[in-house]
Amino acid sequence: MQNSIPFTGKKVRTSRRFRSGLRKSWIPFAFLLPALGLYAVFFVYPFIFALGLSFQSWNMISPDKTFVGLANYRHLLHDEVFWISLKNSGLYVLLTVPLAMAIGLVLALLVESLWRGKRLYRLIFFLPVVSSIGVISIVWSLMYNPQVGAINVLLRMFGIEGPNWLNDPSMALWALAIVGIWKGFGYNMVLYISGLKSIDRGLYEAASIDGAGRWRQFRNVTLPLLSPVTFFILVMSIISSFQAFATIQIMTKGGPNNATNVLVYQIYQEAFQFFNIGVATASSVILLLIVGLLTVIQLRMSNKMVHYQ
Amino acid sequence: MFRLYRKLRLVEEGSKHILLIAFALLSLIPIFWMLATSFKDPQEVFAGHLFWSNAFNLDGYLQVFREIPFSVWAWNSTVVGVLQTLGQLIVGVAAAFAFAHYRFPGRDALFFFVLITMMIPPQVTMVPTYMIVGELGWLNSFTGVIVPHLASGYAIFLLRQSFMTVPRELGDAAVIDGCSPFGTMWHVYLRLSMSAISALTVILFVGNWNDFHWPLLVLSDKSMQTLPVAFVQFREEESLEWVPTMAVATLSMLPILLLYLAAQKNFIEGFKNSGLKG
Numbered sequence: 306m307q308n309s310i311p312f313t314g315k316k317v318r319t320s321r322r323f324r325s326g327l328r329k330s331w332i333p334f335a336f337l338l339p340a341l342g343l344y345a346v347f348f349v350y351p352f353i354f355a356l357g358l359s360f361q362s363w364n365m366i367s368p369d370k371t372f373v374g375l376a377n378y379r380h381l382l383h384d385e386v387f388w389i390s391l392k393n394s395g396l397y398v399l400l401t402v403p404l405a406m407a408i409g410l411v412l413a414l415l416v417e418s419l420w421r422g423k424r425l426y427r428l429i430f431f432l433p434v435v436s437s438i439g440v441i442s443i444v445w446s447l448m449y450n451p452q453v454g455a456i457n458v459l460l461r462m463f464g465i466e467g468p469n470w471l472n473d474p475s476m477a478l479w480a481l482a483i484v485g486i487w488k489g490f491g492y493n494m495v496l497y498i499s500g501l502k503s504i505d506r507g508l509y510e511a512a513s514i515d516g517a518g519r520w521r522q523f524r525n526v527t528l529p530l531l532s533p534v535t536f537f538i539l540v541m542s543i544i545s546s547f548q549a550f551a552t553i554q555i556m557t558k559g560g561p562n563n564a565t566n567v568l569v570y571q572i573y574q575e576a577f578q579f580f581n582i583g584v585a586t587a588s589s590v591i592l593l594l595i596v597g598l599l600t601v602i603q604l605r606m607s608n609k610m611v612h613y614q
Numbered sequence: 615m616f617r618l619y620r621k622l623r624l625v626e627e628g629s630k631h632i633l634l635i636a637f638a639l640l641s642l643i644p645i646f647w648m649l650a651t652s653f654k655d656p657q658e659v660f661a662g663h664l665f666w667s668n669a670f671n672l673d674g675y676l677q678v679f680r681e682i683p684f685s686v687w688a689w690n691s692t693v694v695g696v697l698q699t700l701g702q703l704i705v706g707v708a709a710a711f712a713f714a715h716y717r718f719p720g721r722d723a724l725f726f727f728v729l730i731t732m733m734i735p736p737q738v739t740m741v742p743t744y745m746i747v748g749e750l751g752w753l754n755s756f757t758g759v760i761v762p763h764l765a766s767g768y769a770i771f772l773l774r775q776s777f778m779t780v781p782r783e784l785g786d787a788a789v790i791d792g793c794s795p796f797g798t799m800w801h802v803y804l805r806l807s808m809s810a811i812s813a814l815t816v817i818l819f820v821g822n823w824n825d826f827h828w829p830l831l832v833l834s835d836k837s838m839q840t841l842p843v844a845f846v847q848f849r850e851e852e853s854l855e856w857v858p859t860m861a862v863a864t865l866s867m868l869p870i871l872l873l874y875l876a877a878q879k880n881f882i883e884g885f886k887n888s889g890l891k892g
């Protein structure tokens with residue numbers, strides 16, 4: 306720091322307090338200390354610890370851990386339940402993410418173009434987002450009751466005999482995906498609305514002067530300019546839908562016959578039901594690799610696909 | 615010509631409302647159904663009506679207050695929710711202030727690290743964290759639920775975003791006027807970010823109140839459990855009837871719904887400041 310007024314060369318004497326206020330570099334670290342300390346104990350250390358545990362065999366109770374190298378990973382590769390849970394996780398993401406995004410976008414476009422009632426619709430559609438996932442899972446599990454649950458009663462009104470949702474292996478994952486979509490679309494809608502608000506109105510005027518109809522305006526103005534929001538929602542939704550746990554734990558326990566056993570639930574079972582800590586942490590490292598890989602791929606793609614104004 | 619145009623606009627607006635109302639009703643079915651079932655007669659549940667009910671029956675609610683330790687669960691949830699939110703705000707404000715006000719070596723790398731923590735699935739660190747909490751003797755205590763989550767990446771990120779909008783000159787002026795670092799944080803940054811902070815408070819509280827996975831692992835004692843966890847276990851063990859189940863569900867959702875309705879503007883706006891530039 307030069308203690309002189311710029312361009313005049315005049316020396317200025319600054320008070321010691323002022324200098325120290327700008328110079329003492331330990332001050333920001335003092336403010337960061339609580340966060341960094343907590344991260345060290347509850348994030349960095351467990352993270353390294355988990356990596357280590359994934360190469361060990363241990364049951365959480367006995368004092369001795371044995372180093373087993375890659376045996377846990379090998380065990381997983383030969384474990385049928387692991388593959389089923391991996392497939393189910395992927396399926397769940399494919400079922401929930403695109404639908405919740407599409408519904409969010411359509412609702413955002415509809416609500417944003419209204420003359421009146423914008424706030425009320427926003428309020429209603431955001432309600433599922435703030436509802437407690439634990440409590441709502443219980444409500445949904447009763448709704449899926451094949452005889453008197455709301456879903457099948459509603460279908461019966463239209464003359465459709467609904468399935469036995471949670472006990473039918475071909476329907477159970479769909480049933481959970483519906484809850485996931487119900488919980489998530491409102492969040493996407495709010496993000497899309499804020500994206501729509503930030504688009505310059507003049508662009509639409511210019512497009513319509515150039516003779517672009519509504520569909521062309523949507524294709525060539527709205528969608529490209531929403532791409533940063535779309536990208537953000539996509540990354541976030543994939544990460545969070547990989548972590549769906551409460552609905553599965555409460556509604557199906559991974560059943561029937563592992564039809565809804567996803568990777569996160571399989572990790573929970575291995576760790577807290579079978580006490581195979583090594584296998585559970587190895588599985589969680591694989592989860593991390595998958596989520597990390599998907600995020601990197603998306604970041605790469607976004608450089609090509611995302612348009613900023 | 616102009617009249618026709620206006621008519622078309624009205625028709626369009628009307629049809630949009632019809633679509634939206636239909637979808638709103640569809641998405642509110644779980645909430646309506648929960649409410650309707652909680653007031654039903656136990657026999658009526660199995661008549662297979664959607665919402666329609668002969669009786670307006672309070673037995674479910676009376677049963678909750680008679681036989682279910684609901685107030686204990688609600689108290690536990692409140693304690694955990696309030697303390698965790700306060701702690702996250704204190705830790706978050708201090709860290710965000712350091713990131714926004716100072717320049718120091720490694721600042722950007724550290725902030726990137728905070729973002730990374732949000733990306734890592736919590737399941738990866740869950741087992742070791744559970745063991746650390748066990749070593750510290752915090753299993754089955756509120757401390758064990760709260761402390762591991764006090765450094766919230768989301769809180770630090772959002773607070774930094776909002777502190778960055780405070781003009782640098784103001785912060786520097788406070789320092790020149792002899793304000794201590796803490797005073798600068800308190801009088802300049804906090805004062806100017808109150809709306810963002812209140813939005814974040816609501817968001818964090820709702821998240822903490824609704825958290826399920828971690829409290830389920832840590833709290834084994836029934837008298838210690840938070841609402842969602844205790845409710846789920848109670849239902850499984852006591853094979854609770856439908857009507858009281860829905861009464862408990864309604865009562866569990868009520869505080870959050872009221873908070874949401876009271877602070878909805880804050881809440882929805884808060885999500886928008888996630889630094890998305892369209």
